[in-house]
Amino acid sequence: MNSLSPKLPLKISWQSMFTLLMFGFMYLPILILAVYSFNSSRFSTTWEGFSFKWYEKLFSDVRIFEALKDSLTVAFSAVGISAVLGTMMAVGLAKFRFPGKGLYRGVSYLPLIIPDIAIAVATLVFFSSLFGFLNPIIQSLNAFLTKMGLLSLPLPTLSIGTVIMAHIVFCLAYIAVVVSTRLTSLDPHLEEAALDLGATPLQAFIKVLLPELIPAILSGCLLAFILSMDDLLISGFTAGSGVNTLPMLIYSRVRTGISPDINALSVVLILASALLALTSEYVRYKGEQRRLNR
Amino acid sequence: MSQTVIRDYSVSGTDTRLDVELRKVFKVYDGETAVRGIDLDIHQGEFFSILGPSGCGKTTTLRMIAGFEDPSGGEVMIRGKSMLGVPPYKRPVNTVFQSYALFGHLTVWDNVAFSLRLKSCGNTELRERVGDALQLVKMSDFARRFPAQLSGGQQQRVALARALVNHPTVLLLDEPLGALDLKLRKEMQVELSNLHHELGLTFVMVTHDQEEALSLSDRIAVMNNGKIEQIGTPSEIYEHPKTAFVADFIGDTNLLKGQIESIYAETLQIVTDSGLHIVAKPKTLWNGADSSSSNSSSSNSSSSNLSGSHASEAFVSIRPEKVHLELSPPADSISSRNCYAGKLKHVMYLGTHVSYQVELATGDRIAVLQPNRSSLMDLGTSVYVYWAAEDCLALAPQE
Numbered sequence: 001m002n003s004l005s006p007k008l009p010l011k012i013s014w015q016s017m018f019t020l021l022m023f024g025f026m027y028l029p030i031l032i033l034a035v036y037s038f039n040s041s042r043f044s045t046t047w048e049g050f051s052f053k054w055y056e057k058l059f060s061d062v063r064i065f066e067a068l069k070d071s072l073t074v075a076f077s078a079v080g081i082s083a084v085l086g087t088m089m090a091v092g093l094a095k096f097r098f099p100g101k102g103l104y105r106g107v108s109y110l111p112l113i114i115p116d117i118a119i120a121v122a123t124l125v126f127f128s129s130l131f132g133f134l135n136p137i138i139q140s141l142n143a144f145l146t147k148m149g150l151l152s153l154p155l156p157t158l159s160i161g162t163v164i165m166a167h168i169v170f171c172l173a174y175i176a177v178v179v180s181t182r183l184t185s186l187d188p189h190l191e192e193a194a195l196d197l198g199a200t201p202l203q204a205f206i207k208v209l210l211p212e213l214i215p216a217i218l219s220g221c222l223l224a225f226i227l228s229m230d231d232l233l234i235s236g237f238t239a240g241s242g243v244n245t246l247p248m249l250i251y252s253r254v255r256t257g258i259s260p261d262i263n264a265l266s267v268v269l270i271l272a273s274a275l276l277a278l279t280s281e282y283v284r285y286k287g288e289q290r291r292l293n294r
Numbered sequence: 295m296s297q298t299v300i301r302d303y304s305v306s307g308t309d310t311r312l313d314v315e316l317r318k319v320f321k322v323y324d325g326e327t328a329v330r331g332i333d334l335d336i337h338q339g340e341f342f343s344i345l346g347p348s349g350c351g352k353t354t355t356l357r358m359i360a361g362f363e364d365p366s367g368g369e370v371m372i373r374g375k376s377m378l379g380v381p382p383y384k385r386p387v388n389t390v391f392q393s394y395a396l397f398g399h400l401t402v403w404d405n406v407a408f409s410l411r412l413k414s415c416g417n418t419e420l421r422e423r424v425g426d427a428l429q430l431v432k433m434s435d436f437a438r439r440f441p442a443q444l445s446g447g448q449q450q451r452v453a454l455a456r457a458l459v460n461h462p463t464v465l466l467l468d469e470p471l472g473a474l475d476l477k478l479r480k481e482m483q484v485e486l487s488n489l490h491h492e493l494g495l496t497f498v499m500v501t502h503d504q505e506e507a508l509s510l511s512d513r514i515a516v517m518n519n520g521k522i523e524q525i526g527t528p529s530e531i532y533e534h535p536k537t538a539f540v541a542d543f544i545g546d547t548n549l550l551k552g553q554i555e556s557i558y559a560e561t562l563q564i565v566t567d568s569g570l571h572i573v574a575k576p577k578t579l580w581n582g583a584d585s586s587s588s589n590s591s592s593s594n595s596s597s598s599n600l601s602g603s604h605a606s607e608a609f610v611s612i613r614p615e616k617v618h619l620e621l622s623p624p625a626d627s628i629s630s631r632n633c634y635a636g637k638l639k640h641v642m643y644l645g646t647h648v649s650y651q652v653e654l655a656t657g658d659r660i661a662v663l664q665p666n667r668s669s670l671m672d673l674g675t676s677v678y679v680y681w682a683a684e685d686c687l688a689l690a691p692q693e
Binding site: 187189190192193194195196197198199200203207208211212 | 361362382387388389394396397409412413456457
């Protein structure tokens with residue numbers, strides 16, 4: 001056996017070559033995008049020198065901030081509602097036995113595997129038929145109300161509300177899955193222990209189960225938040241005329257040709273989500289540290 | 295090494311007030327009966343164990359006392375009060391779970407203080423009681439740790455402190471030592487016993503470990519298949535099992551199935567199915583089916599000769615440690631009645647003891663446990679096994 005060990009650090013194995021290739025494949029487009037966001041030329045084909053002008057243009061663009069506002073409104077509302085409903089769903093499924101539970105569980109997690117386009121079309125069809133049914137009723141009600149000299153009700157249309165509802169459909173499933181996974185790894189006797197020590201079922205849930213589930217709920221929310229911010233299809237189908245989320249705005253601008261301020265926007269978005277992921281990971285890590293070795 | 299647990303029987307003997315009463319308690323899960331009408335009286339201050347194999351309904355019984363399960367029929371009473379419809383958080387009992395069920399997001403201190411905070415107990419009293427409880431289980435130095443930072447034995451102690459801080463009427467222990475390794479289990483057994491003496495509380499423990507039940511309990515209920523087979527002190531259960539199941543489950547035994555040939559006074563002549571003639575003189579009276587029900591005038595000396603067709607079935611139980619093993623048959627005539635020749639088929643060296651398996655001419659295998667005194671015998675040696683008729687129990691077959 002001849003020893004090769006001193007040479008080993010210098011040797012490039014095929015595994016590391018493959019790894020490098022994979023990283024290149026995944027991140028090179030993003031790197032190129034980041035580089036061109038600093039290009040002073042309009043066109044991505046030529047490099048005319050370093051410049052921040054696209055960033056300046058981006059941060060003075062009111063429409064982008066309006067779109068960001070819409071996106072954040074949708075994401076925060078959908079995730080907030082889903083967090084409550086998803087946790088309740090996961091806990092209920094874990095705790096109670098009822099007929100048709102298996103079917104219910106399967107159906108609740110279906111949005112994870114149904115293609116976005118199907119959800120988008122189905123939600124649109126659902127809303128338009130619902131509005132078609134509701135509008136005549138509300139119109140006749142309004143006619144009656146105006147005769148009485150009262151305020152009339154607004155007619156339901158596609159709006160930011162419908163986008164939020166459509167987003168809840170998939171956010172709910174993601175949060176419920178993450179919370180369920182955590183629940184199965186929890187000691188099934190935790191709640192009983194709390195009851196045994198004098199806690200009412202509500203106190204047991206708030207003081208024992210919820211604190212144990214918080215990390216899972218938060219990570220589920222983060223996942224759902226990113227997916228909601230990222231969604232183009234479902235928002236595009238269910239948004240009314242007044243609503244424009246960030247992905248919708250970017251898509252509409254890119255259709256008419258790639259402009260460098262979109263490059264800059266993409267870089268900002270990547271940095272923002274990286275920061276978000278990093279913070280959440282840091283918080284989780286600190287929590288774990290505190291618990292395991294002090 | 296030899297940690298003998300000192301027991302005090304006076305508790306169960308003198309104090310007859312009852313802490314827990316179960317009356318004809320049934321539990322049915324989805325059409326399957328887990329508990330089949332059991333009656334239990336647990337005295338105040340007693341260390342009571344419910345012992346049985348897994349799936350015998352012992353944990354379900356404990357959970358019905360704790361209030362996690364409602365009985366499908368019958369009644370559970372604690373200190374004379376019916377617990378029907380009383381939720382677990384209103385019962386004067388606390389439970390130590392097999393998995394400990396410690397709250398991972400709380401420190402040891404906060405875990406123990408949990409129940410007191412719910413009762414909005416005063417700050418000074420809380421500090422005192424939590425401190426006392428932690429001191430009781432020798433965990434004062436770990437108050438600020440989180441459960442995940444503790445070993446299994448330490449977690450067990452915290453679970454005990456958390457249950458005891460509430461001063462429950464009854465402490466329920468669900469396989470409390472099941473998750474610990476052997477050495478730690480022995481240590482905790484001694485501590486549990488000490489705790490029981492210090493506090494004078496009623497302990498109800500569920501276990502499948504017969505040694506644990508024998509060494510810790512004042513009284514034991516042996517459960518099988520949702521029913522109680524026997525309730526008694528450890529020595530009663532071990533020395534005078536009432537059923538074949540109890541004899542077999544508590545400790546090792548040689549169980550031989552046979553027919554009763556004759557009953558004369560307290561002496562039973564039994565022929566096993568393999569053809570072995572055994573004389574038994576059990577101290578407890580034969581309580582099995584007696585085909586000669588006509589002469590029940592004098593229960594103490596019911597003498598009868600059973601004809602073959604009327605012979606009743608019985609199990610003979612002989613503890614391995616009561617069987618003698620010699621190279622030559624014994625000289626005295628009394629014990630020679632239960633003396634059989636055989637060959638050594640299996641020798642197992644256990645350190646303090648040696649376990650032998652002897653195959654008799656009839657094909658029966660007799661387990662023998664001898665103290666490790668003389669040199670080991672070789673396999674295949676021709677030997678004689680014998681035992682006193684008094685050490686031989688006759689048990690009714692199970693229905």
